[in-house]
Amino acid sequence: MSDYVVLFPADDEAAWAAGTDADHQRTHDTDAEFAARLKAIGGAITGGAGLAPSSTARTLRRTESGAMVTDGPYAETVEQVSGFYLVTCDSYDDLVGAAQVLTQAHPVVEIRPVDNG
Incomplete structure (x- = not known):
């Protein structure tokens, strides 16, 4: 067995926040279908999580004098x-x-494959 990470890098946080319970349920149902398909091929979800809104992020950047900390995501975009x-x-x-x-x-x-090296 090999390890992988499955990322959702382009979700629109505003669209999710504006979505209905039915919209959210469709996403959860799709994720459950993925889990079932993965199990059918002998794989498994071993971890994962939804992330808090990108507005809660703090980004650290290397500088010559140490780390610079800024509020917000790495990329300033609607998609996160x-x-x-x-x-x-x-x-x-x-x-x-x-x-x-x-x-x-x-x-x-x-x-992406996880680099276990």
Whole structure:
């Protein structure tokens, strides 16, 4: 089994906040469908979380005199990382196939192998 992170880097926080309970349920249902598809190929979600709004972030940047801390996200944009899953799966290609369902609820899904080295 290999480890991967599934990121949601382009979710619109304002659209989520303005969404109805039914809108939110459709996203949760899509995520549950991904979990079922992952299980069907022998994989599993091993962790993950939704993230608080990007307005609550603090960003640290390296400077010559140390770290500079600023309020807010790294990127000033409407789209922000809204959450992630940690998953295990035997096949990267099978994981990508199972994750395609997530694009029904998230405009962009990024999958990266975890560097366990």
